[in-house]
Amino acid sequence: MTKKTLLVLALAAVAGMAQAEDTLKKIKDSGSVTMGVRESSGALSYTLGDGKFVGYHVEICENVLRDVRKQLGMSAMAVKYQPVTSQNRIPLVQNGTVDIECGSTTNNATRQKDVSFAVTTFVEEVRILVKANSGISAIAQLNGRNVATTTGTTSVQTLRKNERATGVDFKEVFGKDHADSFLLLESGRADAFVMDGAILAGLVAKSKAPADFKVVGEVLSVEPIAIMIRKDDPAFKKAVDDSIKAQMKSGDIAKTWNKWFEQPIPPTNTKVGMAPNENTKHAWANPNDKPAEDYAKK
Numbered sequence: 037m038t039k040k041t042l043l044v045l046a047l048a049a050v051a052g053m054a055q056a057e058d059t060l061k062k063i064k065d066s067g068s069v070t071m072g073v074r075e076s077s078g079a080l081s082y083t084l085g086d087g088k089f090v091g092y093h094v095e096i097c098e099n100v101l102r103d104v105r106k107q108l109g110m111s112a113m114a115v116k117y118q119p120v121t122s123q124n125r126i127p128l129v130q131n132g133t134v135d136i137e138c139g140s141t142t143n144n145a146t147r148q149k150d151v152s153f154a155v156t157t158f159v160e161e162v163r164i165l166v167k168a169n170s171g172i173s174a175i176a177q178l179n180g181r182n183v184a185t186t187t188g189t190t191s192v193q194t195l196r197k198n199e200r201a202t203g204v205d206f207k208e209v210f211g212k213d214h215a216d217s218f219l220l221l222e223s224g225r226a227d228a229f230v231m232d233g234a235i236l237a238g239l240v241a242k243s244k245a246p247a248d249f250k251v252v253g254e255v256l257s258v259e260p261i262a263i264m265i266r267k268d269d270p271a272f273k274k275a276v277d278d279s280i281k282a283q284m285k286s287g288d289i290a291k292t293w294n295k296w297f298e299q300p301i302p303p304t305n306t307k308v309g310m311a312p313n314e315n316t317k318h319a320w321a322n323p324n325d326k327p328a329e330d331y332a333k334k
Contacts, residue, residue: 059135059265059272060108068114069104071097072128072137072264075119076215078238079296079308080158080261081139089117092296096157096283097138097263099292103279121213122188126150129264136276137264140235142190144259144328152269153262154276155323157289159315159331162194162256163233165221165240165249172228173252175200182209184217184226191230194257214239221249230256234297234310241301241308258315259328277323284320 063069073089074081081091098115105113118134125141128134129151142160143153166172172181175198185192187210195201209226211217218239220226229236233251240249263280265272283289290312295301297310312320315331 059269060104060275062132063104063113063135064108064110067110067112068116069101070116070118070133070135071101072120072125072134072139073117074121074139074214076213076218076239077140078214078232078235079241079301080234080238082238083119084303087117089119090302092292093138093140093157093263095292095296096280096289097136099283099288100136100263100276100279103282104275107275122186125188125264129266132266135265135272139264140232140261141264142259142328143262143264143325144190147264148327150267152265152267152273153260153325153327154265154273155280155284155325156260156262156319157280158234158261159313159319160232160234160259160261161313161315162191162230162259163236163251164195164253164256165218165229165231165236165251166227167221168248168250170227175204175253178206178228179204180206181227182207182220182225184209184211184220184229185231186211186214186217189231190259191232191256195230198256200254218243232259232261234308237297237308237310241306242304246306257328258331260319260326260331262325277325281323284323289320 073094075083079091080093083089101115120128120134120137120139125137125139129137183192183206192208209220211220214235217229221229236251240246265276293312297308300307
């Protein structure tokens with residue numbers, strides 16, 4: 037490696053570090069902020085088309101950015117919505133394309149090496165979705181079957197690590213996003229879809245025939261889901277955390293949950309029908325940014 041190449045790499049690293057440390061300055065100087073959103077992450081984050089994104093995490097982030105605008109004394113702030121996928125969400129946060137990612141990302145120790153997470157806003161339970169008439173009700177029945185999951189997610193790894201999956205030989209089939217993975221199940225190209233329960237519930241609620249699907253088997257893992265931001269930017273993390281904690285303390289976050297998970301939601305005005313679980317309510321009452329590994333120790 038030449039001295040010139042080393043210099044370029046060093047300057048790039050310094051530039052990246054400066055960017056990471058100055059998200060608030062970047063927002064104020066540019067008058068805008070970019071929110072990473074998902075197109076089909078259940079009721080957490082999804083699109084209505086024409087560049088409009090909604091959901092539980094999208095609304096929480098919009099509240100955060102409103103508070104950031106007030107903190108910076110800005111009379112106006114343009115919010116740009118950038119669709120991300122399971123594969124590119126972390127790189128897009130790292131390289132500065134996305135300032136705050138508001139999708140369905142698990143906070144774990146591996147990811148904490150590359151990015152930071154705000155306090156947990158939802159504690160997810162990974163489950164198995166099948167067709168109601170499939171006859172599948174347990175992990176052992178997945179032997180020899182096709183199991184769908186979304187590229188870039190941790191769900192099938194979680195299934196393989198489950199002690200009840202010992203000796204179970206299944207084939208992984210990958211969807212490019214959650215809607216694509218659900219289509220694999222819906223069309224019969226997969227016999228099961230392993231994913232976060234809230235995402236599964238949201239996809240079923242918006243499907244043509246919700247009664248044709250059911251969640252089976254035990255909870256595969258418990259994972260904290262959080263809003264993702266760049267690493268090594270304590271000022272921005274504090275601003276994001278302070279806003280979310282205020283939403284928790286006021287009860288607004290519970291109202292936001294009720295709006296997206298317990299009331300009819302667009303575009304079809306169907307209900308996901310999912311109350312917050314005890315782990316989620318505990319995270320609201322005791323704000324923290326602990327990774328998934330800490331939950332596994334319980």
